[in-house]
Amino acid sequence: MRDIERVLTAEWTAAQTEEWITKTDPADGSPVGRIPVTPPAGVIEAVRAAHDAAPGWARTSPSARAAAVQDAARAIEEHIEDLAWLTTREMGRPVAEAQAGVAAGVATLRQYAELGPLHRGHSLAGDWEATDLMAYEPRGVAGVITPWNDPVAVSCGLIGAALVTGNAVVYKPSERTPGTGWLLGRLIGELLPPGVFATLCGGPAVGALLTEQPLDVIAHVGSTATGRRIALAAAVTGAAVLLENGGKDPLIVDADVDPGWAAEQAATGAFANAGQLCTAVERIYVHERIAGDFLDALTKQAEQIRVGPGWDPDSQLGPLVDRQLRDLVHAQVREAVAAGAQPRCGGELPDGPGAFYPPTVLAGCTEQMAVLREETFGPVAPVVAVGSFEEALRQADFGDYGLAATVLTGSVAHAQQAWRELAVGTVKINDVFGGAPGGAAQPRRASGAGFGYGPELLDEFTTVKVVHLAPAPHSHRA
Template sequence: MYEVEQLIGAQWKPAGDNGRFEVVDPADGSPVSSAPTAVGADLDAAVKAARGAAPGWAASTPAVRAAALHLAADAIENAADRIADAQTAEMGKPLAGARAGIQAGVATLRQYAELGPLHGGRTLAGAAEAIDLVTYQPRGVVAVITPWNDPVAVSCGLLGAALVTGNTVVHKPSERTPATGWLLVKLLAEHLPPGVLSLVTGDGAVGAALAGRQVDLVAHVGSTAAGRSIAASCAGTGAKALLENGGSDPLIVDADVDPRWAADQAAIGAFANSGQLCVAVERIYVHRTVADRFLAALVGRCREMRVGPGRDPRSELGPLVDRRHREHVHAQVTAAVADGADVLCGGTVPDGPGAFYPLTVLAGCADDMAVMREETFGPIAPVLVVDSYDEALSRAGRSPYGLAATVLTGSMANAQRAWRELPVGTVKVNAVFGGAPGGAAHPRRASGEGFGYGPELLDEMTVAKAVHIEPPGGPAVRW
């Protein structure tokens, strides 16, 4: 059992006045971690400590801040197995996937450690006797609120970018992975001055209360509902909101692609991390000419993939994060079936312990079904057959979300149309995952606002200041 503590200022504190909450293993229901529920006084103290540490940390050189991140990255890499064990126990991801997420987080910390000292301003062409420049300064106190589905990689990105630009941080990890967040912050905080990084724990109400405090920026990755609540709080306090919310990412299968290869791509996109990814494939539009072969291959791929406990090295996919989330996923499947969808595989809640849910393929889906309209966040592949590429693009673009989209096509003309016309932040052609390091995009609509990745994240964490300097007037001025 992990006994999580909060870090407020420089003090580790075991419990708040609201007591503690418990997380159980989604594979078998056994207790995994116990964490404090922060109260208002905890949040006030954490923000106060961050505010007090802000001037000193902002005045430190970018090289000093970068060196601290490099040391922390080394420590996290050395502790990867221990952190992966906690993550797998708390949210179910197989150990290999948990380790991969931790390595991604380490790489991101190192990326921002390298980019931070290069994040300079620029000079402007003004009058010959004057100096004009634009410089970047830290925003101040940043509240970082992160999700459970990839807790280390996401947290390292936001924490790394905030810290290397000279901000102080109050971090609240998801209540579903508090021990993972605690282990991560322990390793980071060892290399930072007191008060620069604090950790508070608790549920969504704690996150909402933190977002309403007098902080300067709230960086959040999570659900659209939570993101909208945070945006409303920031409108009241004047803080900047940096949000990556939910998504309902489409996959388009064109008429000219190999349906078996397309099914493999769809399986990767829909089922990776048991469908619990912001950029998971949530709805599939397949051309009628390849639909039957695509569906047969996708069902076959489902039956080949092994679902089991995350600690079992044979498991490709683990359980859902908890039974409450499983109820949400199954409710969408049940509603789709009631409205006419056909279950080609899966679709039933299994007996036994844990929060397992089978890989599920639904055919005969319609645009107004929740599985096609909302974020399911589970191992569900809902399929709608279309008669043309135009129809697929049109239907794919009707979502209230705008995070990402994938198009599988053999036509360069259709690929070009996809990235030009789809109203999303990221378009991937012929690969559901992948891309060069440093890519950054703006999510659209209900999916959020602001850059969440890449060098541009450093811009989000800072404020630009224009400076104009002239010599003073009067006689005999030395300048």
């Protein structure tokens, strides 16, 4: 087997460890490589070193910190093909999409390198003789725990914002994309002073041990279950917590839109990255007046998608990350069909190797089905026909999650009503993946807490100190 370290760099030296992560390609089960798991002593030492390095990094000028992040962006851009190839081989994403994800990470690093030196406090209106201000300071040591489904783009956002605001970072990428995470961490870490940045490799045990350490802030993008465990650990240690967790994002299709166009939007939202996106469309509410035409068009869209290995340039939809996830997705589909949902296409496990799952359209779904209540994270589009826009809003607001929602409507009044009433962090009108750069949403309910993007992310990695500086009274001299 070719070790992952040989893919990354001939100079990489395997760590001293008794445990390794072995990765296989989810498209065909072929070996990708292996990477060493950070032992407990390594986790503890990384946090200790980060605490030692944090004061010096905090005193480094914002412009110098920004320059280091710009250097990291250039290094990642130079390795875009390596990072994309590793992503494709480790989690199955079509290579062109994987390259776009790495490019998005580069752009995000550059964004925070530019914003970091502009991050500012406030002066306050106090007495004439005094100076009053609110000054921001880095929190100290940030634990950054990131997912496998878009491993470079998500990591770069959190790491970039943490570094430019003066925090030392201990980075734990997902064990499902360990090689991608290791290479990304190596490219960033070698450009920073010792201790300022460390990468930990491993699964839940490594992540849990990290969250038990004396961190000042923990940023996590991933499952709701893991987010809850992190919040509990932080309640003990006192770390601030930034979470973007699971979603069950609805798509509402109003009666006045073209059903063919709406089906294109739904297919994009439900099947991109094989449905393995936090903001994927996971449930669809369509007005009964156009439901038949919409379902016909969506089914046709799904049937035309070319499924294949991510490294095949003709593939439009790759495999799921592994068969464990595929089993969970298929269990939801089987349960829905047993309860009365009608599969319009897909819904069957394919023969052959790998973790492939076909684009699946389910009609006649109800709120009692897990496919409408629980996060699916696969290429499944469950559809519910509703009698009114108000009924669609009511059902879309059902459940534990509150990440994002999309509304397709030609009515300005309905658009206004939707963004006002839906209890989610992001509402997109007539564009399932649209939005200007810099949007900083706050997830609701079980989907998380805190700003995950935009300039406001810098606030999450800083803390504010109020300063009142008054003159001493004149001393009396004999």
